[in-house]
Amino acid sequence: MSSQVETVIESLKAQGRGALIGYLPIGFPSLAESIEAAVALVENGVDILELGVPYSDPVMDGLVIQEATQKALEDGFRLSDAFTAVREITARVNAPVLLMTYYNPVLQYGVEAFAKDLAAAGGAGLITPDLIPDEAHQWIAAAEKYDLDRVFLAAPSSTDERLAQAVKLCRGFVYAVSTMGITGARADVDSAAHTLVDRLHKVGAKYVGVGVGISSRAQVAEVLTYAEGAIVGSLLVKALSDGGVEAVGRCAADLAPASS
Amino acid sequence: MLLRDEVGPYFGEFGGRYVPESLIAALDELSAAYMTAKLDPSFQAELAELHRTYTGRPSIITEVPRFAEHGGGARIILKREDLNHTGSHKINNVLGQALLAKRLGKTRIIAETGAGQHGVASATAAALFGMECVVYMGEVDTVRQALNVARMRLLGAEVIPVTSGSKTLKDAINEAMRDWVANVDTTHYLLGTVAGPHPFPVMVRDFHKIIGEEAREQVLALTGRLPDVVTACVGGGSNAIGIFHAFLDDPSVKLVGFEAAGHGIETGKHAATMSMGRPGVLHGARSYMLQDADGQTVESHSISAGLDYPGVGPEHSWLKDLGRATYRPITDAEAMDALRLLSRTEGIIPAIETAHGLAGALQLGRELGPDAIILVNNSGRGDKDMETAAKYFGILDGETA
Incomplete structure (x- = not known):
């Protein structure tokens, strides 16, 4: 039983750097291009992939990601496409692939069936923005059974008790929400992020990824001075939307921290 | 408990x-x-x-015999939440x-x-x-x-x-x-x-349960007994739970919610969450909802904006599965007929949402017969709906139905 994500973070640590975690939605601008784009991210320095499962009611997402996932749904995205994408990407590049999904699609697919098929496709686990550990017994049991990571969110507003609970139940990393808000590029990453990461480390977190609002090489570098991972989403989605696969690759290369 | x-x-x-x-x-x-x-x-x-x-509570109850003639002659009593300040519950x-x-x-x-x-x-x-x-x-x-x-x-x-x-x-x-x-x-x-x-x-629910608490006493005072059925329209379900709640532990009182069937539940253009949905997670709670095989929320349809919602409150889902309350669909057309009927027989113009419950009361009255007492939550007034109603019935000059 071991976490692909934790293994990658550990080996990067040994090289003296943190992980760049890149988000893209599956099925945007098409299933094939979303697979190419994810491959391009890894070829250009992204260490861990977070693939978004398009969902009709994405309450945690800002406009850029909403528009992309809505288009994917309009173009006929099906849940089975997520497993296809994971299978094809993991066959081509050597980076862990986490799915970022709202809970209802998992629930309707069947929590255990979802875990089984994700593991069979080579997926590393799930990031669940609207599933808090308190409601996640079924998912945690399935993740245990199929050796998958479960990444829960931690927020600046979370109490220490809740942070400790998240740390205890997460595997892979804890997703620290940098600021009180939804996804989208921001000029400043809140100082709240640093405080939150420190609090998570203090209650025992070994691996913390910071997400929401990170949109420049400087921000990635800054976050990686105090956290094990930096998660970039909207900026990459916008690059893909504006300039296609090649542009999103360039964008990733610009963000990637230099190996020491 | x-x-x-x-x-x-x-x-x-x-x-x-x-x-x-x-x-x-x-x-x-x-x-x-x-x-x-x-x-x-x-x-x-x-x-x-x-x-x-400020609100104008307690709201009154009104018996509507001329309307009830069209519902098998059962006694129909309205809880007048439409008379509250701002025009609804x-x-x-x-x-x-x-x-x-x-x-x-x-x-x-x-x-x-x-x-x-x-x-x-x-x-x-x-x-x-x-x-x-x-x-x-x-x-x-x-x-x-x-x-x-x-x-x-x-x-x-x-x-x-x-x-x-x-x-x-x-x-x-x-x-x-x-x-x-x-x-x-x-x-x-x-x-x-x-x-x-x-x-x-x-x-x-707690802030709305005053509706049923008042109505329970008022109906007892008026008729000397509890109603046979308590009904309301159901979108998210606030007015329905408000009037149901005081009666939950009265086993003789049936509770029936009427949800929007839009063009008809067989057409796919409806908001009949209980009739056609299945349990899932939407907007922070697990409850019945309209969704496709992948768990994507399906868009609902209703002539009534207030019922045009693909989810429903979790307490209603619980009451449905317990068998304590039942939920039935009412089409746009049935609701609009009831809206016009209440207007013309009683001089009360209900909201289109509310009219779904009223259409349901007529249905129940015909099933239960003249001995029945039916309490309906008249949850809102129809002023806001005049444009929709005028178009629907073609009653503005220069328009046709």
Whole structure:
């Protein structure tokens, strides 16, 4: 039983750097291009992939990601496409692939069936923005059974008790929400992020990824001075939307921290 | 345990909190404040005084015999929530939550609205308490309920048309949640129905249960017995739970909710969550919902903006599965016929939402016969719907049906 994500973070640590975690939605601008784009991210320095499962009611997402996932749904995205994408990407590049999904699609697919098929496709686990550990017994049991990571969110507003609970139940990393808000590029990453990461480390977190609002090489570098991972989403989605696969690759290369 | 005593966060397998972690602290704070207020006589007295001097409670009941002639001759009694200030039951919950928001030191309230009734009530409370108010409303609904948009703006609220997704109530809730995640320190999300994450389903129900408590006594006083059936329309389910709640532990009283069947449940163009949906997670709670095989929410349809919602409150899902309440579909056409019938036989113009419950009462009356007593929540008045009704019936000069 071991976490692909934790293994990658550990080996990067040994090289003296943190992980760049890149988000893209599956099925945007098409299933094939979303697979190419994810491959391009890894070829250009992204260490861990977070693939978004398009969902009709994405309450945690800002406009850029909403528009992309809505288009994917309009173009006929099906849940089975997520497993296809994971299978094809993991066959081509050597980076862990986490799915970022709202809970209802998992629930309707069947929590255990979802875990089984994700593991069979080579997926590393799930990031669940609207599933808090308190409601996640079924998912945690399935993740245990199929050796998958479960990444829960931690927020600046979370109490220490809740942070400790998240740390205890997460595997892979804890997703620290940098600021009180939804996804989208921001000029400043809140100082709240640093405080939150420190609090998570203090209650025992070994691996913390910071997400929401990170949109420049400087921000990635800054976050990686105090956290094990930096998660970039909207900026990459916008690059893909504006300039296609090649542009999103360039964008990733610009963000990637230099190996020491 | 009495059914009435269920206080969440779960109703059987339904309810809970399926929301981003960022909102948990605010929900915990709200739960704690609500538990304190519930037991605090000064809070209860302040709310009761507002209801007496501002809402206009208790609302009366009205027996409608000329209308009831069309429903098998059963006795039909309306609980007149349409006579409340702002024209619907929504004010009951809004005043309660606005008082709580004040206690929590919040200076800004946000709300979602479908038909605009909850938005108007929220804008009203914000004006009364001197708070900033932002109302999210699906773009489609801002058009079909333009009069209520004007009312909200006149009351000083900012109305933001929501252009994502289906551009209706469900998307307005998504947008309000996004706002709340970002502004939770200063802002209270004044959720308008018995859906959403705990404590909303329980708290909103508690603020509305006064409807059934008053009506139960009023019907007893008028008829000397309990009604055979209590009915209401169901979208998210706030007015229905409000009138059902006092009767939950009266086994002789049937509870029937009427949901929007739109063009007909067989057409796919409907909002009949209970009849056609299955359990899932939407807007923070586990409940029945309209969804496809992949768990994507399916867009609903109803002529009534207030019922045009693909989910329903978790307590209703629980009552359905327990068999304590039943839920039936009413089409646009049946509702509009009932709206016109009540207008012409009794001089009461109900909201289109409410008309679904009225159409249901006629159905039940025909099934139960003249000995039956049917209590209907007349949840809102129809002024806001005149444009839709005028178009539907072709009753403005220069228009045809």
